[in-house]
Amino acid sequence: MQQSNSYIITFSVILTVVLGFLLSGTSQLLGPIQKEAVALDTKKQILGAVIPVEEIAAMKPADINAYYENTISSKVVNISGEEVTEQDGVAVTAETVDISKNYKKPADQRLYPVFIFHDEGSEDKVISYILPVYGAGLWDAIWGYLALETDINTIKGVTFSHAGETPGLGARITSPEVQNRYTGKKIYSESGELEPVEMQKGEGRDYSGQEHQVDGLSGATLTAKGVNNMFVNYLGAYQAYLEKVKGKS
Amino acid sequence: MSTETAEKTAFKKPAEAMLSKRRKKLISDPLVDDNPVTIQVLGICSALAVTTQMKPTLVMALSVVFVIVMSNLTISLMRNTIPSRVRIIVQLAVVATLVTLVNEVLKAFAYDMYKELSVFVGLIITNCIVMGRLEAFAMGNKPYDSILDGFGSALGYSWIILAVAFFRELWGSGTVFGIPVFDTISSLFGEDFNLATNGLMVSPVGAFIILGLIIWVQRTKTGYVEH
Incomplete structure (x- = not known):
C-alpha cells in the first residue's frame, strides 16, 4: 500500500504529538x-558508610528517614573549613548541595557538605564524620561517602556509586565486599601528612598489614585510579575543616 | 470478539474460541520449539548482562513482557493506518515510548532496581525480539492474536533468562533470590564442610556457558538442527 507524502507526514506528526504528551505527562x-526516591537513596548511601548495608536494606523507607533525622547532623563548609550557611542570599543545607555541580567549579569556590553521625538523639556524642567525595571513573562520574572515626584518621567505612562503570568490572566498587576493604585504613601518614588510601593495581594480594593500601580491582585499574584521585582531591579540600575538628577535640 | 467475524467474508464464520488450538500454539511455540533466545538466538545481550541474580532478572523479564505485549497490541491496532514506508520508525517510536515508561516507573517505585538494571531496561528498545514480533506478526494480525503472540515470545525469553539467572546465582553466589542456599546446605554437614561458589558464574562468561548448556539440552531433546 503506497500512501501519499502528506499522509505520511500527518501520521508522523500525530504520532509524535501523542507519544510526546504521554511521555511528558508521565514524567x-x-x-x-522520583525526587523522593533519589533523596532516600542519597540518605542510604550516607548511612551506608557507617552502618552495614544489610541493616539498611532491612529498613523501611520511613525508618531510614527517621533514623537519618535522629543520627545525622549536617553542615556545609568551604575550602578554608569555615561553615557556610548561605550563598548568594540563598540558605544552603548539606542535603541540597549538588556535589556534581560543585565539582565543575574551581576547588576553592565549591561548597563542601559534612555529615556528622552521632548517637541517636544526642548531637554531642559524635561517632563519625562523613565526607562526600566525587570524581571521574573510566566512563562517567563516580562518587561516594567516606566515614572517618573521631580520631580523624581511621576510615570507618565507605560507600561508592557510579553512573556508568563497566558492570562486573569497575561497577564492582558498589559491592560491599570491595567497600569493606577500606575499613580500618588510615588517611594520614605517621608524620601527620595527608596520605589517602590507594587502591592498588591487580587483585588478590593481602594488604591487611598496610595502612594506606587496599587490594585492587582486576580489570578495572582505571576505575580504581579514579577512586584514588577522588580521595586525594576531596580529602585535600576538606583538610582545613578536618584540622579544625582535630584542634577542637 | 465481535470484530473477529465482522471481516469482509460474505457468510459468517463461527467465532474462534478464546483459546483455540491455533491460539494456544501462538503462546506455546515460542516457549520451546521456536524459542526466541535458544532457537532464534535473539536478545542474547540482555540475557548475559542482567542474569547474575534472580531478582533483577525477574524485573527485567516482567518489563520485557509488558513492552512486547503492549507494543504488539498498539502496532496491531494501528496496522492498517501505518504508512508502510515509515513503519519501522513508527514501531521504534512505540517501543521506545513503552520502554521509557517502564524506566520512569522503575525509577519512581523501585529505585534500587532502577540503579541495578541501569542501561539494560533502556536497551529493551534494541532487543531484537520486540521489533521482530512487531514486524513479523503484529503488522499483519489482529490485536488479540498479537497479544497472545507477544505474550508467548516474552515468556519464551523470560523463562530462559530466569533459568540462566537461577544457575548463575546459585553457583556464583550460593543464593537463590538472595536466600542463602549453599550456606544452609554446608551447615547441615558440619563445620568443616563448605560448598564453594564459582566466580566464573558471576562474570558474563558464566552466562554463555549456562546458555550453551540449555541450548544443548534443548536441541538434543527436540532434535532441532540449524539449516
Whole structure:
C-alpha cells in the first residue's frame, strides 16, 4: 500500500504529538516520587558508610528517614573549613548541595557538605564524620561517602556509586565486599601528612598489614585510579575543616 | 470478539474460541520449539548482562513482557493506518515510548532496581525480539492474536533468562533470590564442610556457558538442527 507524502507526514506528526504528551505527562506525574526516591537513596548511601548495608536494606523507607533525622547532623563548609550557611542570599543545607555541580567549579569556590553521625538523639556524642567525595571513573562520574572515626584518621567505612562503570568490572566498587576493604585504613601518614588510601593495581594480594593500601580491582585499574584521585582531591579540600575538628577535640 | 467475524467474508464464520488450538500454539511455540533466545538466538545481550541474580532478572523479564505485549497490541491496532514506508520508525517510536515508561516507573517505585538494571531496561528498545514480533506478526494480525503472540515470545525469553539467572546465582553466589542456599546446605554437614561458589558464574562468561548448556539440552531433546 503506497500512501501519499502528506499522509505520511500527518501520521508522523500525530504520532509524535501523542507519544510526546504521554511521555511528558508521565514524567510530570512521577517527577516528585522520583525526587523522593533519589533523596532516600542519597540518605542510604550516607548511612551506608557507617552502618552495614544489610541493616539498611532491612529498613523501611520511613525508618531510614527517621533514623537519618535522629543520627545525622549536617553542615556545609568551604575550602578554608569555615561553615557556610548561605550563598548568594540563598540558605544552603548539606542535603541540597549538588556535589556534581560543585565539582565543575574551581576547588576553592565549591561548597563542601559534612555529615556528622552521632548517637541517636544526642548531637554531642559524635561517632563519625562523613565526607562526600566525587570524581571521574573510566566512563562517567563516580562518587561516594567516606566515614572517618573521631580520631580523624581511621576510615570507618565507605560507600561508592557510579553512573556508568563497566558492570562486573569497575561497577564492582558498589559491592560491599570491595567497600569493606577500606575499613580500618588510615588517611594520614605517621608524620601527620595527608596520605589517602590507594587502591592498588591487580587483585588478590593481602594488604591487611598496610595502612594506606587496599587490594585492587582486576580489570578495572582505571576505575580504581579514579577512586584514588577522588580521595586525594576531596580529602585535600576538606583538610582545613578536618584540622579544625582535630584542634577542637 | 465481535470484530473477529465482522471481516469482509460474505457468510459468517463461527467465532474462534478464546483459546483455540491455533491460539494456544501462538503462546506455546515460542516457549520451546521456536524459542526466541535458544532457537532464534535473539536478545542474547540482555540475557548475559542482567542474569547474575534472580531478582533483577525477574524485573527485567516482567518489563520485557509488558513492552512486547503492549507494543504488539498498539502496532496491531494501528496496522492498517501505518504508512508502510515509515513503519519501522513508527514501531521504534512505540517501543521506545513503552520502554521509557517502564524506566520512569522503575525509577519512581523501585529505585534500587532502577540503579541495578541501569542501561539494560533502556536497551529493551534494541532487543531484537520486540521489533521482530512487531514486524513479523503484529503488522499483519489482529490485536488479540498479537497479544497472545507477544505474550508467548516474552515468556519464551523470560523463562530462559530466569533459568540462566537461577544457575548463575546459585553457583556464583550460593543464593537463590538472595536466600542463602549453599550456606544452609554446608551447615547441615558440619563445620568443616563448605560448598564453594564459582566466580566464573558471576562474570558474563558464566552466562554463555549456562546458555550453551540449555541450548544443548534443548536441541538434543527436540532434535532441532540449524539449516
